Amino acid sequence: MNVLKPNQRATVITLLQRNTPQREIARITGIDRKTVRSYHTRWLLDPSNSPGVATGSETVTPQIPPPWPPALVSTSSSLCEVHRVFIEAQLRLRRNATAIFQDLVDAHGYSGAYNSVKRFVRALRHKEPEQFDRLSFVPGEEMQVDYGEGAPTLVPGTDRYKKPRLFLATLRHSRRSFRRVVWKSSQQVWAQLHEQAFRYFGGCPQYVVLDNLKEGVLKPDLYEPELNPVYAAMLEHYGVVADPARVRDPNRKGTVEHAIGHTQATALKGRRFESIEAQNEHLEHWETSWAAKRIHGSERQQVQAMFEAERAHLKPLPLLGMQYFTQGVRTVCDDSCVRVDHSSYAARPAAIGSKVLVRIFERRIEIRD
Structure with missing residues (x-):
């Protein structure tokens, strides 16, 4: 059988x-x-x-599953255990496993392997979650600005698509945003985009938080940053103060950083546009139809409703817009004049041979010390 x-x-x-x-x-x-x-x-x-069977038999008794095997308990201890106090002290000093291993061998007679130290250090090193403070801002106090990447757009005169630069300005209180894409950025374009944002919101905030990009900040400094002269003149014209974020500290302007990611992932993901104007029209439609009508997660209010309440707290706009200029340094000649594009302009009372700052506007010239 x-x-x-x-x-x-x-x-x-x-x-x-x-x-x-x-x-x-x-x-x-x-x-x-x-x-x-x-x-x-x-x-x-x-x-x-005969063996019993569980399938279909009316006389089968319910089977009791076997118990789970006991968890394995390690009975061996690490060679680093005797040096626990020393290792914990070194970790508080933010030293890495390599440095701790070297000190153990040199000063404590450690005979184990480096991997043992690395495993022991990994078990001791508890990474505390990073804490962020939630800040609240009064209406009309702060606006955050930054650049990102737009959706692929057809380059004029070619059959090639390229991603333009996406400018985004967000009011910190209401989270209402202004979005525009441009092909190229410059000192004047950066300032003009701020002007457009002020006009779009119908007023100016107290100050603007920006990144340390060259269009806005020439020399980063925590207390006295050197601003681009065109950008500084534009802010002065509108009565707004610049507050550049610290270098490598994007959390200071986390609202606009999040808004850029939200725009790229929701409004622009998977899209292509035939012109810059078409992309700007799409962004404006998306902002008014969707982004402004959303209920903000932490405030539990509609963004547009908060913006309507904030609008009255924005500073009034000046009657005239900013007059843009280019500037350079000129030397005062022996006739007490400076030369600009083959023309001479009086620079008195500046001394002969001295350096003066010349700002060239569309219809006038300013000579400054």
Whole structure:
């Protein structure tokens, strides 16, 4: 008689208990009829010794699963355990595992491997979650600005698509945003985009938080940053103060950083535009139809409703816009004049041979010390 596997044997016995013919059992299971007959004979002689089956039998008792094996408990201790106090002190000094291993070998007679120290240090080093303070701003107090990347746009005169620069200005209180894409940025373009944002919001904030990009900040400094002269003149014209964020501190302007990511992922993802104007129209439609109507997660208010309340707190706009200029340093000639584009302009009372600052506007020139 062939010896069947436990599952095959259980299947045969179950079918026999159901009075299934041996020929049918052989057809269902694929087991030879002689083998089925042998097991039938054994089952008739001693039914109590036959294996029980869980499938379909009315007399089957519920099976109790075996208990889970006990968890493995490591009985071996690390060679670094005796140096725990020293290692914890070094970790508080922000030293890495390599430096700690070297000191253990040199000063404490450590004979283990570096990997043991690395594993021990990894177990001791608990990284505390970084804490961020939630700040609240009064209406009309702060506006955050930054650049990002727009969606691919057809370059005029070619069949090539390129991503323009995406300018975004966000009022910190209401989260209302102004978005524009431009092909190129410059000192004047950067300042003009701020002007457009002020006109779009219908007023000016108290100060603007910006990144330390060259269009805005020539020399970063925590207390006295050197601003681009065109940008500084534009802010002075509108009565706004610049507050550049610290270098490598994007969290200071996290609102506009998040707004750029939200714009790229929601409004522009997967889209292409045939012109800059088409992309700007799409961004304006998306802002007024969707972004401004959303309920802000932390404030639990509609962005547009908060903006309507904030609008009255914005500073009034001047009657005239900013008059842009280019500037350079000129030397006062012996006739007390400076030369600008083959023309001479009086620079008195500046001394002959001295350096003066010349600002060239569209219709006039300013000469400054």
